[in-house]
Amino acid sequence: MLNYISRRLLLLLIVVLGVTIMIFALMNLAPGDPAEMIAMARYGWENLTVEEVEHIRISEGLDAPVWIQYMHWLAYALKGDFGCSLVTGDPVLQEIIVRAPATLMLALASLIVSLLIAIPAGIISAAKQNSLIDYLARTGALLGASMPNFWMALLLILLFSVILGWLPVFGYGDLRHIILPAVTLGTGLAAVSTRLIRSSMLEVLEQDYITTARAKGLQEGNIISRHAFKNAFIPVITVIGLQLGHLLEGTVIVESIFGWPGLGKLLVDSIFARDYALIQACVLLVAVFFVLINLLVDILYVYLDPRIRYEKKG
Amino acid sequence: MALLSIRNLTTIFNCEEGQLKACSNVSLDINPGQTLGLIGETGCGKSVLGMSVLRLLPGNAVTNGQIIYNNQDLLSLAEKEICKVRGSEIGFLPQSPATSLNPVLSIGEQLMEGLQLHRGIVKEKARIIAQDILRSLGLKDSARTSAEYPHQLSGGMKQRVLAAISISGQPSLLIADEPTKGLDAVNRIQVVDLLRQLSRKTGASLLLITHDLKVAAALCDEIAVMYSGEIVEKGPAEQVLNNPLHPYTQGLVASLPERGLYPIPGHSPALLDDIPGCRFYSRCPVGNEKCKCQPVTNREVDGVHVRCMYVDQSGGAQQRIYGRGFQSEAV
Amino acid sequence: MSILKNKLTLIGMIIIMLLLCAAIFAPVLAPHNPNTQCLSQALKGPCLDYPCGTDEFGRCIFSRIIYGARVSLEIGIAVTAVSAVIGVVLGMAAGYYGRAVDEIIMRIVDIFLAFPGLILALVVAGLLGPGIGNVMLALALVGWMGYARVVRGTVLTEKEKEYIETARSLGANDLYIMFRHLLPNVIAPVIILASVGIGYAILAAAGLSFLGLGAQPPTAVWGSMLSDGKTYLQTAPHLTIFPGLAILVTVLAFNFLGDGLRDLLDPRLKDKAWNRG
Numbered sequence: 001m002l003n004y005i006s007r008r009l010l011l012l013l014i015v016v017l018g019v020t021i022m023i024f025a026l027m028n029l030a031p032g033d034p035a036e037m038i039a040m041a042r043y044g045w046e047n048l049t050v051e052e053v054e055h056i057r058i059s060e061g062l063d064a065p066v067w068i069q070y071m072h073w074l075a076y077a078l079k080g081d082f083g084c085s086l087v088t089g090d091p092v093l094q095e096i097i098v099r100a101p102a103t104l105m106l107a108l109a110s111l112i113v114s115l116l117i118a119i120p121a122g123i124i125s126a127a128k129q130n131s132l133i134d135y136l137a138r139t140g141a142l143l144g145a146s147m148p149n150f151w152m153a154l155l156l157i158l159l160f161s162v163i164l165g166w167l168p169v170f171g172y173g174d175l176r177h178i179i180l181p182a183v184t185l186g187t188g189l190a191a192v193s194t195r196l197i198r199s200s201m202l203e204v205l206e207q208d209y210i211t212t213a214r215a216k217g218l219q220e221g222n223i224i225s226r227h228a229f230k231n232a233f234i235p236v237i238t239v240i241g242l243q244l245g246h247l248l249e250g251t252v253i254v255e256s257i258f259g260w261p262g263l264g265k266l267l268v269d270s271i272f273a274r275d276y277a278l279i280q281a282c283v284l285l286v287a288v289f290f291v292l293i294n295l296l297v298d299i300l301y302v303y304l305d306p307r308i309r310y311e312k313k314g
Numbered sequence: 315m316a317l318l319s320i321r322n323l324t325t326i327f328n329c330e331e332g333q334l335k336a337c338s339n340v341s342l343d344i345n346p347g348q349t350l351g352l353i354g355e356t357g358c359g360k361s362v363l364g365m366s367v368l369r370l371l372p373g374n375a376v377t378n379g380q381i382i383y384n385n386q387d388l389l390s391l392a393e394k395e396i397c398k399v400r401g402s403e404i405g406f407l408p409q410s411p412a413t414s415l416n417p418v419l420s421i422g423e424q425l426m427e428g429l430q431l432h433r434g435i436v437k438e439k440a441r442i443i444a445q446d447i448l449r450s451l452g453l454k455d456s457a458r459t460s461a462e463y464p465h466q467l468s469g470g471m472k473q474r475v476l477a478a479i480s481i482s483g484q485p486s487l488l489i490a491d492e493p494t495k496g497l498d499a500v501n502r503i504q505v506v507d508l509l510r511q512l513s514r515k516t517g518a519s520l521l522l523i524t525h526d527l528k529v530a531a532a533l534c535d536e537i538a539v540m541y542s543g544e545i546v547e548k549g550p551a552e553q554v555l556n557n558p559l560h561p562y563t564q565g566l567v568a569s570l571p572e573r574g575l576y577p578i579p580g581h582s583p584a585l586l587d588d589i590p591g592c593r594f595y596s597r598c599p600v601g602n603e604k605c606k607c608q609p610v611t612n613r614e615v616d617g618v619h620v621r622c623m624y625v626d627q628s629g630g631a632q633q634r635i636y637g638r639g640f641q642s643e644a645v
Numbered sequence: 646m647s648i649l650k651n652k653l654t655l656i657g658m659i660i661i662m663l664l665l666c667a668a669i670f671a672p673v674l675a676p677h678n679p680n681t682q683c684l685s686q687a688l689k690g691p692c693l694d695y696p697c698g699t700d701e702f703g704r705c706i707f708s709r710i711i712y713g714a715r716v717s718l719e720i721g722i723a724v725t726a727v728s729a730v731i732g733v734v735l736g737m738a739a740g741y742y743g744r745a746v747d748e749i750i751m752r753i754v755d756i757f758l759a760f761p762g763l764i765l766a767l768v769v770a771g772l773l774g775p776g777i778g779n780v781m782l783a784l785a786l787v788g789w790m791g792y793a794r795v796v797r798g799t800v801l802t803e804k805e806k807e808y809i810e811t812a813r814s815l816g817a818n819d820l821y822i823m824f825r826h827l828l829p830n831v832i833a834p835v836i837i838l839a840s841v842g843i844g845y846a847i848l849a850a851a852g853l854s855f856l857g858l859g860a861q862p863p864t865a866v867w868g869s870m871l872s873d874g875k876t877y878l879q880t881a882p883h884l885t886i887f888p889g890l891a892i893l894v895t896v897l898a899f900n901f902l903g904d905g906l907r908d909l910l911d912p913r914l915k916d917k918a919w920n921r922g
Contacts, residue, residue, distance in 0.1 A: 015759045019768075026772040129373075146896035148848055148868075150855050151889030154875055162879050208413040211370055215408065216428050216479065217401035219394070226427075230418045249763035253852055257875070267764070268856060271771035283768060291759055306418055306463040 001302070005295065012291040019283050024070045027276055035062050037274040038086045060086070073280065082284075083277035085270075092281045096263065102172060103255070103262030106185070107247050109178050113186025114193055114243075121190070122197025126205060126232075127224055137194055144191025149250050153184040153257045170259040181258045185250045189243050196239050201232040234305050241297025245290050316343040316382075317519050318367070318404075318487055323379035325359070325366050334585045336362040338543040340379075344487065349513055349520040351534035351551065353527060353566070357582065359543040360523045361409065364489045367521075368400050383487075402432035405485035405518075409492045411472035415464035421448075421475055422460030428482035447478045451508065470501050477508055481516065488512065489521045494529050506532055527570060531555055539563045542582045542593040549618030559620045561598045592623070600624055654905025660898035667714040675708035679865045688881040698883040700873065706884065709865035710891050716866050717895060720781055720859075721847040725839050727785040728846075732792025733835060737823050739793065740800025747797070754790045762787035763849055770858045780859040784846055791842070795834045803830050833910040840906055844899030851892050867892050 027034060035057035039048055057063050061072060076083060082092040121141075125134035160167045160180060171177040204210065205228055213227045251264035259265070263282060270278035302308050320342040327334040336359040344350045352360045366377050367388065381388040383403065388396060400406070408414040416424060425444040429435045435443060441460070448456035451474045464472060473493070480488060490509060494502045506529055513520045513533075524530055530537055531551065538548040539560065547560040558564045565578040580597040583589060592598070592605045605623050613620050667674055676696070683703035691698045697706035739750040770783035803809065804827065812822050853859050854868030862869065867888045874884030 011755060011759055015756050018756055019760060019765070023768060023772065026769060029773070142897065142900065143893070146844065146848075146900055147893050148851050148855075148871075148889060148896075150852060150868075151871060151885070151892065154871065154878060154885045154889070158878055158882050158885070162882075206372075208408060208410055209416040211365075212406075212408050212414045212476070212479065213416070213427075214370055215368060215400055215406035217397045217399070217431055217483065218427070219397050227416050227419070231416070234418070245761045249761045252764060252767060253856065256856065268767070268771075271768060272857070274772075279768065279772075283764075286764055287760055290761055294759075304418075306420075307465050310463055310466060 001299075004298075008291060008295045008298075012288065015291065016284055016287050019287060020073070020280050021070060023276070023280060023283060024066060024073070027274075028066050034274065034276070035060070073277075077280075077284070082281040085278050086273075086275045092277050095266065095278065096281055096285060099261055099263050099266050102260060103251055103264060106178065106181055106251060106255070106260060106262055107244070109182035110185035110189060110247060110250075111244070113182050114189035115240075117187065117190035118193035118197055121194045123201055123224065123229075123232075125194070126198045126201035127220070129202070134198075137198065141191045141194045144187055145195075147188075149184055149188045150253050150257060152187065153180070153254055156180050156184055157257075172259075172261050177258075177260075181254050181260055184254050185247060188250055189247060192243065192246075193236070193240060197232065197236050200236050201228060204228045204232040207231075230304075234301060237304065238297050238301050241293055241300070244293045248286060248290065317346045317348075318342075318344040318521075319380075319382040320363075320367070321380040321382065323363065323366060323377065323381065325362055325371070325375055325377045327371075328374045328376065332586050335543055335588075336375075336585055337366065340540075340543075340545050342538055342545065342548070344519050344521060346486070346519055347513075347517055348536060349522060349534045351522045351524065351530035351537040352540060353524055353530050353537060354540035355525055355566075355582065357585075358540045359585070360540045361491050363540070364406070364491050364521060364523045367489060368404055368406055369396055370406065401428055401480075401485065402483035403485055403487070405480040405483060405488040407477055407480040407488060407490040407493055409495060411469055411476055414476055415472055417464055419463075420460065421462055421464065421467070425460070425475065425479055425482060428479055432483035444478075444482075447482060448475070451478050452504075469497070470504065473497075473501070473505060474508065477512065481512060481518075484516065485518060487519045487521065489523070491523045492525070493522070494524060494526055502526075502529065509533060527555065527566065539566070543585060544593060544621060545619075546594065546621045547618065548620075549616075553616070553618050559615060559618060560594075560622050561600060561624065562594050565597075592621075650904065650908060653901045654908075657898040657901025657905065660894060661902060664714050664718060664895060664898070667711045668718045671711050671715055675705070675711045677705035677708045679704060679709040679712040680863045681705075688877060688884075690881070690883055697887040698881070700870070700884050701877060701881075706870070706887055709870060710867065710888060712865040713867045713870065713888070713891065714895075716777065716860055716864065717847045717850065717892075720777065720784070720850040721843040721899075723781050724784040724788060724846040724850070725842045727781070728788035728842065729792050729835055729839055731785070732789040732794075733796050733828075733831065735789070736793035736796025737800055737827065737831070740797040741804060741819065741823055741827070750793065751797070754793055757787065757790050763852065766849065767853060767856070767858070770853055775858060775861050777860045780850055780853050783853075784849055788842065788846065791838055792835060795838060796831050799831045799834060800827055803827055837903055837907045837910060840899055841903035844896040844903070847899070848892065848896050 033053075035053050036048075038060065039053045039056050043052060061069060064072075073083070080093070082096075084091050085095055088095070121133075121137040125131075125137040128134060157169050157180065161169045167176055167180055169180070201224075205224075210223060210227060213223050218226075248264075251260075251262060252268055253264070254260070255262045255264035256268050263285070266278065267282045267286075269275075270282065320340060323337055323340040324335065325337040327336060338359075340363060342350065342352075352363065354360050362371065362375075365371050366375075367381055369377070369388070371377070377389055379389065383399065388399060391399070415421075422441060422444055425447065426437065426440040429440040429443055430437065445456040445460055448459055453459050453471060453474055459467070459471070459475075464475075467475065477493075480490075493505050493509065497505060509520065509522070510533060512518065520533070522530065522533055534551045536549065537551045537554045538545050539554065539562065540546070541562050547554055547558065547563045554563060555567065558567050562578070565576070567573060568576040569578060578597055583593055583596065589595075590609065591607045592601060592610045595601045595605050598605065601624070608623075610621050610623055613622070676694075681704060683699070686695070686699050686703040687701055689695055689699045689703075695705050695707065697710065700706055700709070735750050735753075739747040766780075766783040766787050769786060770779045773779040773782070809822060809826060812826055817825070850859060851866075851868035851871075854866045855872045857869070857872070859868070860866045870888040871885055874881070874888065877884050
């Protein structure tokens with residue numbers, strides 16, 4: 001187990017290094033002069049002077065060779081100093097810490113929405129195969145998986161904000177503001193989870209031990225909740241964990257649409273502003289988060305399945 | 315009064331390839347305290363018959379006929395009602411112990427479930443009773459076994475646990491589906507002893523579904539022989555095995571290693587095929603045109619029911635087609 | 646159930662055919678020039694002249710959707726083709742040569758899988774700058790891993806089989822075996838992945854163009870049309886509805902095709918519970 005964890009952490013390290021090196025490389029491959037871009041972001045287009053650009057070039061260390069720049073960044077990063085935003089001048093770490101809770105809240109809310117939809121839908125459609133609910137669930141899942149989430153967001157806004165006027169579009173503060181973004185992301189996740197839960201449940205319901213349970217005289221509801229559920233869920237948990245990765249991807253677009261002040265929006269904004277320090281830090285955070293979640297899910301899987309937890313005896 | 319009375323049971327599976335007739339017009343009676351053996355080769359429909367009694371078949375199976383238990387037709391009961399019968403009135407010992415236990419629940423939990431459900435026993439008491447049952451079935455370290463999970467047990471132990479589960483509701487009839495399948499000689503003896511013990515102790519009737527003639531001989535009072543979905547011979551065990559009337563039964567007996575290992579040529583017809591005459595005709599050494607085309611009638615000879623046109627009404631001139639008779643040996 | 650499935654696959658194929666026609670024959674099929682502005686007709690709802698209405702510059706949305714099909718299909722097919730090629734080559738090498746090569750390649754796969762693909766694509770495309778080529782590069786970069794894994798798996802099972810040994814004993818060299826014998830066996834799962842992959846690539850590309858990457862104005866691209874439309878959501882929702890519908894229908898069609906191909910090419914999977922219906 002420990003061996004496994006250390007391997008995963010090593011992977012995390014390689015990923016972080018790999019991605020950040022790649023960003024540094026792109027920074028220099030990309031059209032445009034980094035120093036110029038920073039100057040533009042800071043001072044605006046009209047007032048640009050060559051001296052200011054050069055000044056920025058030296059002060060930000062952009063005159064050194066790329067690999068030295070990377071080493072600098074790495075050295076500081078290891079100390080926890082991710083530099084300052086090239087646009088606002090505020091420390092990057094601070095910016096991230098301020099925005100992180102919003103994204104976490106959105107992620108959690110979306111996960112809850114998706115499970116609230118997917119678990120009942122998946123279980124019922126498996127238990128009552130080929131019924132109306134099964135058909136609706138499968139159609140919904142297919143549509144949800146093929147629909148762009150930004151379109152879903154706009155449609156929801158159209159219905160609930162513009163036409164019905166029930167919910168606000170922008171804003172961050174109370175429950176009403178989180179509903180639309182969470183539903184947007186949640187339904188996207190639910191589309192995939194429903195199918196998985198359904199198929200996992202179907203496979204379990206065909207097993208011999210379910211026949212044994214029936215032969216005991218247990219009623220269908222009991223069979224599903226006590227016997228089938230746990231077996232069906234163990235493989236599903238791993239996938240739901242992986243879904244959090246997709247959730248991250250989703251927040252990037254959805255936060256931009258709803259003006260949700262989270263890390264996703266921060267990432268997008270910083271990419272367009274060529275705010276490298278911020279980009280690096282965000283990317284690092286995403287990598288860490290993603291790997292850690294996968295690791296946690298794997299550990300959870302081991303914990304839940306007695307076949308793995310208890311070694312086979314004689 | 316028979317404990318269980320099966321009348322004209324027909325079970326059909328609706329599949330993509332068509333309609334599969336697994337059981338065709340089966341009629342059987344099991345009396346209280348009696349052990350009835352249902353023997354036949356793999357795929358003849360005997361397991362399906364056993365599962366049909368408790369309606370344990372998958373959704374694409376359609377069962378017609380009557381299954382009378384306690385003056386009720388089990389096939390006409392609502393789902394809730396049949397659940398009350400399962401486990402407490404009629405128990406089921408499933409095949410393949412390896413896959414018949416839930417891998418994520420402990421042995422104790424699975425055993426206690428039956429006790430709590432049918433006998434309304436509280437959890438603590440159920441735990442004790444469960445361990446008692448395990449011990450009585452030969453699992454000595456019952457406390458530890460109770461806490462373990464199925465994958466930690468050997469095949470033989472799993473078999474006993476399943477047996478324990480099947481009797482936990484104190485049923486009057488136990489249906490044992492191929493209890494010795496895939497077991498070696500030692501385990502086979504143990505299972506036979508186990509079943510004998512169970513039926514004697516509880517006085518329950520036993521419907522023993524098996525392809526093993528020796529096991530059937532050791533345990534059964536009556537034997538019904540099944541071929542391609544139909545009962546072809548039915549009568550007291552001694553008579554059916556020592557003086558088999560139906561050509562198929564004779565062939566089964568002759569195919570035993572001790573009797574010379576004479577195989578029956580050919581294979582049984584696909585259950586999809588609808589055959590107007592005798593389903594055994596294609597492999598029968600004595601069949602004629604009448605057997606091929608006309609529906610077969612049931613005859614009774616000396617208390618044994620046979621489904622064969624070849625059997626003489628007087629019952630005398632039954633030629634020995636294969637080898638010699640079967641002597642009941644110690645299993 | 647299988648009959649319905651076949652119908653869906655058929656519908657999917659028809660839609661894809663229509664899209665291809667739209668893409669190839671756009672100049673003929675589109676009622677108006679997609680870039681012609683006609684400010685007097687701006688923000689008009691669907692009518693006879695303009696089947697999907699007009700946008701804020703008076704451009705015909707229907708025509709822009711038809712021309713947009715070109716871009717979408719181009720990106721979808723190109724990205725999938727490149728990802729598939731990379732994936733097949735690496736997967737083949739990993740499966741065939743095994744040991745060190747396998748280890749290295751699979752570690753690289755793990756590294757790429759350890760980071761959310763769309764975000765990586767966003768960063769790459771964003772930093773490289775606007776343009777379809779950059780989006781294609783970015784998406785291809787994050788799409789090859791599935792193919793590599795599947796190909797590697799198939800190669801591992803196939804290479805133990807006798808016909809490979811026979812070929813080797815007859816003097817065939819590695820490359821020959823890989824292309825002549827192993828490749829045909831590997832094609833089926835790759836095609837299944839690819840058909841769903843095109844749909845996903847189109848979806849991802851739409852997302853990136855929604856954010857402002859990829860083809861630049863005035864080129865008609867479904868994603869950016871949606872983005873432009875969101876300002877007018879209240880007054881002219883048709884700007885948002887129709888391009889989004891186009892994306893949905895396209896991706897659905899490829900999903901149907903992929904499902905159907907899976908049933909056709911890999912009958913073993915047909916009976917698995919999770920693939921029923």
